[in-house]
Amino acid sequence: MKPIIDLSGKVGLITGIANEKSISTGVAEACVEAGARLVVTYQNEKTRAFIEPVVHRLGLEHVCLMDVTRPETMDETFATIDRAFGKLDFAIHSMAFAKRDDLHGRVVDTSADGFALAMDVSTHSFVRMAKCAEPLMEKAGGGALITMTYLGSEKVIPHYGVMGLCKAALEAATRYMACELGQKNIRVNAVSPGPLMTRAASGIARFDDLMASAVERSPMHSLVTPEDIGALTAFLVSDAGRLVTGGVHFVDAGYNIIG
Template sequence: MTPLINLEGKIGLITGIANEKSISTGVAEACAQAGAKLIITYQNDKTRAFIEPIVHRLGVEDVFLLDVTRPDTMDAVFAEIDARHGKLDFAIHSMAFAKRDDLHGRVVDSSPDGFALAMDVSTHSFVRLAKKAEPLLEKAGGGSLVTMTYLGSEKVIPNYGVMGLCKAALEAATRYMAAELGAKGIRVNAVSPGPLMTRAASGIAGFDGLMAAAVERAPMHALVTPEDIGALTAFLVSDAGRLVTGGVHFVDAGYNIMA
């Protein structure tokens, strides 16, 4: 009997892996275990060194530089995917950035340049990735795009600042692109994990307290793990999730439902 989550024969792009604790690491492992052939990107040479153990463990052959502030690198990645595979079945967007002052400061004090940079890297990069992926997903007969968001999109999270606005825009982009691409069989979804300690989260002041509060308030009294996020994402990009699109899907032990 074929497993429900079966990605055999599918080719997937995974972005945003920084180290072993990254959300994208859990996603890559889940997709690889389900049989997908993966393409992994890295932001710079320093990041490449940190992801080498993951690349070797998962047997990934296609590893490319992708810095979303440099359009030439995105062009190069998708040109390589087309040349090597001729199609793409799914792509995972897991990238976000804001300057420290804009992250920890008041939204009303955010700088124009800082706001523009945060929105470009955290939100519009998903739109650009979707545009580049669209023809390759069409060649596969349709496919799936998934981005990573957070509850700060709809609730005020201390020290999350301008990133909350970026995540709200990211979720809106998910809905609009799902509507625009659905006729081509392309699904677009967002996964919203509960708080977990990643390199990005370590830059948020008071994050340890946020995680402790999540364990206390969540109905299941547990913290999410990269493996939990990977399992949900693997479902969304699989044929089992073939009619799931345009949604924000929480994996947070129920934390988001509590007042």
């Protein structure tokens, strides 16, 4: 009998690996363990140095430059996937960015250019990724698109600012794309982890307080780990999750249900 999470023969794209502690690292580990072949991306040569330990440890052969503010790099990444595999079964979108002043300041003070940049990198890049993935997933007979979101999309989280707006739009995009792509057997979901310390989280003011609150107030009194996120994501992209689409799936020890 095959294991519930079996990704044997599947090809996946994973973005957002920054170092060993990244959410995407946990996702990559779970997918490799389940038998998937992966393509991973890096933003620039400086960031590539930080992901090399993960690449070597997991034995990943396909590593591509992809800076979503440079459309040609996304096009080349998907062209590389097509040349190497001729299909794509799943893609993980795990990236977000906002200027420091816009992230730490009031939403009403957000600059127009800062808002546009945050939405472009954090939200519309998922839409662009889906557009590029669609023909390769059709070749595979279907596929799964996953993005990473956060509770700040629906509740006011201190010091999360404009990123809360980006995540709300990201979750709306997830629902609309799930509806549009479902007829092609392409599923679209969002995973919403509880707070955990990553390089991205380090830019949020008083993030230690947020993690302490999660431990204290969540029903299971625990912090999520990259491995927990990886396990849920691997399930969603596997055949076991074949009829799960359009949802926001929490992995946060139940923190999201507490008022």
